[in-house]
Amino acid sequence: MNYLTELLVKTGLVKNMAVSKLGLTNRSWITISPDSNIEKMIFRKNDQLLVLVDGDFVKGKWEFLAQDNSILLEFGDTIELFTCSIIKSDVLCLLNQKNKGIQFLVGRDRLVKLNLDKFLKELLYEKLEIRTSLLNNDQKLEILNVSESSKVGLTGKEVLINLQPVNDGIYYRKDGTFKFVIKDSKISNIIKINE
Numbered sequence: 785m786n787y788l789t790e791l792l793v794k795t796g797l798v799k800n801m802a803v804s805k806l807g808l809t810n811r812s813w814i815t816i817s818p819d820s821n822i823e824k825m826i827f828r829k830n831d832q833l834l835v836l837v838d839g840d841f842v843k844g845k846w847e848f849l850a851q852d853n854s855i856l857l858e859f860g861d862t863i864e865l866f867t868c869s870i871i872k873s874d875v876l877c878l879l880n881q882k883n884k885g886i887q888f889l890v891g892r893d894r895l896v897k898l899n900l901d902k903f904l905k906e907l908l909y910e911k912l913e914i915r916t917s918l919l920n921n922d923q924k925l926e927i928l929n930v931s932e933s934s935k936v937g938l939t940g941k942e943v944l945i946n947l948q949p950v951n952d953g954i955y956y957r958k959d960g961t962f963k964f965v966i967k968d969s970k971i972s973n974i975i976k977i978n979e
Contacts, residue, residue, distance in 0.1 A: 785856050792951075796953055807825040807870050808855075808868075808876070809827050809828060809829050809850070810829070811826075811827075811891050811892065812824055812825075812891070812892040813826070813827070813889035813890065813891060813892070814890055814891075814892055815887065815888070815889050816889065816890050817929065818890045823836040823837065823838075823839070824836035824879040824920075825832055825889060829849060829930055831836065831845055832844075832846075833845055833857060833858070833859055833966055834846065835859045836858075837859075841857045841858050841865055841874070843910075844857065844858050844859025845857075845858045845859075846858070849873070849901065851868060852867075853868055853869070854866060854867055854881070855868040855878070861939045864880060864881075864882060865880075865881040865882070866878040866879055866880055866881060866887075867881065869877040871907065874890055874891045875888060875889070875890050875891075876888070876889040876891075876938040877904065887923055890925070890953055896969060905947065908947065909926075912928050913926065913929050913930055913931050914926045914930070914944075915927050915930040917946075917957055917962075917964070918957065918959075918974065919955050919956060919957060919958055920956040920958050920960070921956075922958070923945050923946070924945065924946075925943055925945060925950070925963075925964060926943060926944040926945065926946075926947065927941050927942075927943050927944070927971070928941060928942040928943065928944065929941060937970050937973065938971050938974060939972065939973065940970055940971065941969065941970065941971050942962075942969055942970050942973075943969055943971055944969070945967060949969045950966050950969050951966070952966055952967050952968070953966055953967070960977060961975060961976065961977060962974055962977060963975050
């Protein structure tokens with residue numbers, strides 16, 4: 785599981801957004817997960833599933849398990865259980881219960897407008913209350929769990945760069961006013977630089 789996937793699971797974005805059976809049907813869901821051989825899924829009201837795999841449609845079945853917010857998919861020789869979430873009404877997220885892999889699908893009508901990386905980053909920034917500080921190497925130090933009312937007292941806060949853990953070291957703000965001492969992906973000290 786990559787770090788972005790871990791963040792999505794850790795924040796609860798994958799598990800906590802409910803989906804209904806009606807939200808799945810009568811739409812074409814296009815796969816936007818680069819490592820998937822599934823190109824499209826169509827959930828029909830009669831629990832029939834059409835899956836476009838490598839250019840060919842395969843018929844299958846699907847069952848929505850409302851009590852668990854899960855979906856059971858059966859196509860070809862495969863039966864798999866997924867935690868199912870619809871994020872912001874247009875992105876379907878399926879978390880495979882067996883291997884914890886994530887499939888992202890988007891409603892066909894929204895596909896042209898969606899930049900998945902940007903969408904997920906904005907969603908994580910909102911959920912994790914991330915604030916950024918521009919560094920002298922033009923990267924952004926992402927400081928987690930900083931609410932508008934608590935911008936002071938950043939020592940001890942977890943930090944990321946490009947949503948990835950940060951190596952131990954000293955990182956300088958672009959404007960030259962502060963340096964951040966990072967240890968174990970957390971701010972251990974912030975030092976004001978005298979001009």
